[in-house]
Amino acid sequence: MTVRCLGVGAAAPRTRLAGADVAAAWGRNPTGGRVAVCPPDEDTLTLAWEAATAALAAAGTDADHVDAVFWGTSRPPFAEGPSLAFLTAALGCSPHAGGALCAGSAHAGMDALTTGADAVAAGSARIALVVTSDALVPGPGTAFEGRCGAGAAALVLGATGGTASIGARVTRCRPHLDRYRGDGEPVLRDLYDARLFREEIFLPTVTEVTNALASFDVRAWSLPDPDGRLGSVVAKRTGAGAPASSAAYAAVGDTGAAAALLGAAGALDAPGLVAIVGTGGGRTTGVLIDVETPVAGAAKVIDALAGDEPMSYTAALRARGLLEPTGETVPMGVPPESAMFVRGADEMLGLLGGRCVDCGTVSTPPSIHPTCIACGGPKLEPVPVARGGRVHTYVVNHTMPAPFVAPLPIAVLDMDDGARLMLQVVGDGHDIEIGTRVQLVLRKYAHERGVPVYGFKARAARPTGAAS
């Protein structure tokens, strides 16, 4: 059965770490380039949400029409836990949505893509959402540290419609170690021997898979490039020509499990064959996409990866959890495993309100509003609160205990459906005032007892080219 591509989306943090700053910290020769690094309130799940939201919007697909979600990320937010359930709830998917979480190496993105395509081909999903994301956490001082970035790409697949289809695929497995992380280890280990990795592990398998696909008339390539050089070496050895993926690598760095699809997403903007090659964990897979006319959303990919907010190396270490303040941090009033989170799980992740059947007012969140705040009516129906609105009033809190990071803007918002919310605002508050147009984006509010706490924050709307 044909597997069609209905829409594509991408996301990346707006903050950038300069490779030169990383090199300087370790007394190495300066290297160029910048990579995207998550601020403390973004991670692989929020990036996945943002890319998936963009892809669904491009495809014109409601989240609750998605039959299955396939999420590939080398490091899901829970080593064991409800990572995929959190993502589907935040996206607004049906509670009956199927799918799978693919994890454990940078190959997880290719696993998600092939498994999602197979689900549509098999007829078990009419619409499958493939999401690939990563926010790499390299070991400080390791060889690839300055190239480790963060980003996400998502592809909506369906049995019909769309303007492209999934084609041939090839996989090569070899039981070799490359970069890896042992059980319970927080960061990726450095390569044992960089030359050994290059000549005996990376190049042989990636070249073999690339050569297999090169027998087709490939117009654009997404090739793995973990160090800023290996991608062009593969291209040279296989005659593939300059890979289209170099634009994404230049914008955000190596994005692990997201790199292969992210490197191809922008190339879905023109007719012809696009080849996607991804590698990691001893496996390399290549997939062809046959583009007839531009895939919806592809033209917005590069804009979605834009970012120019500088982040220092120490700030990056802090955001990655590798530099922690001395002393105790203030714990949440209720533990994230407790009853309040069980009661509020759907309404927090899905940002639900209770719409009054009598007067239409939306009271938020429903679990603490048995009656309408406007008329006292007892009949409320759960609805997702509008994701766009304007700042009614705001503050910027400069006086915060750890683990909070100041300055922290907080705004009261008039949402487009008439609901009122008070939420944290992304950034330092310089871009908001009364009346500022905002969009809600999923962010991480806290991380405590191993549990990331997610919810929506407001972000000043970009004038053009918004990813969400």
Add this chain to the structure above:
Amino acid sequence: MSWNKVAVVGAGLIRMGELFDQSYEQMAAGAFDAAVASVDKGFEPAQVEAAFVATQRGTLWGQEGIGGNTVPTAIGLAGIPCTRVENACPSGADAFRVGAMAVASGVHDVVLVIGVEKMRDKSSEEGLLSRAAAGHPIFTRGETAPVLFAPFATRHMHEFGTTREMLASVAVKNHYNGARDPYAHFQNEVTIDDVLASPPVCHPLHLLDCCPQTDGAAAVLLTTAERATEFTDEPVYVAGFGVATDHPYLHEKDSFTEIKATRLAAQRAYAMAGIAPADVDCAEVHDCFTITEILDIEDLGFFEKGEGGRASLEGETSLTGRIPVNTSGGLLAKGHPIGATGVAQITECWWQLRGEAGERQVEIRNGYALQHNAGGRGSGVSVVNILTNKRA
């Protein structure tokens, strides 16, 4: 015609401040002794028939569960009925109202209302700042106390052209008054430039727009209007009171230019006292932040909505202004030991109505003083008490 069924016959407090050297119980005993000593014709502690204790944040000294029942032992009256009243920042004001109702009901003839609060036994981070992590995991996260009032400042400035100088003028006036109050935490004057140049705490509020964290205690003695003259020839009567609630979360508010609970509580108190805002000679109002006092003096009916900032800057609320506000220095200078705050404000009203406020004394023309607190997350509750020196 005012209510006037209950009289204040004694009132006192301890010097407010960072009282690292005093326990909760020692502060309570100090305030009780001061109230007893203030009774003109003498008062025996054993005359107290029941006590109402206001303590809002027992967590700040490790006693969230109790707090009320340590007070009778501390003041040598173990055995008496004693009830803790907690109603957010108006806890002291509401304990006073509850105590007055206990006397008016005929159950008790002589009642002690005492507010005690330990704010500094825990560090700022563990104490008030930890509020930022309390409550709803998302809708209140990051919500330190200034976050509950600064959005009103942003909006008041936007709608009425209120300026940071107008906000600062409140701090300048209250520090001026505090410098003349021997019980105040801060007894130094500040200038508008000092306030403007102080570090930002929560935009648009800066450090001197905010009240300090203060330990303190205050106590008043209540009896029936009929028995008041057994204790003093100059009793102060409870003319009326009002309490109101509003939605507690900020995103539920109708307006960010008024504290609705204050407007409703004031309407009820004025009706009970049979007076109008113009009859009030002086007022102790809730100035946890400068913007709060500007909202208060509008919502209490002293000034038109939107005029509070201008009126403050032009001195209409100073000791010699049209309506002197926070003659004690207010929360900004005297301090805000939460449960004690309302009771300490009652004490200031008692002194003003009896002509005992010294350098701070204002002209008492009509014989009415007003006390007010608001609080409870996004000002979900407000209490107004009105006192008078007129028997009928």
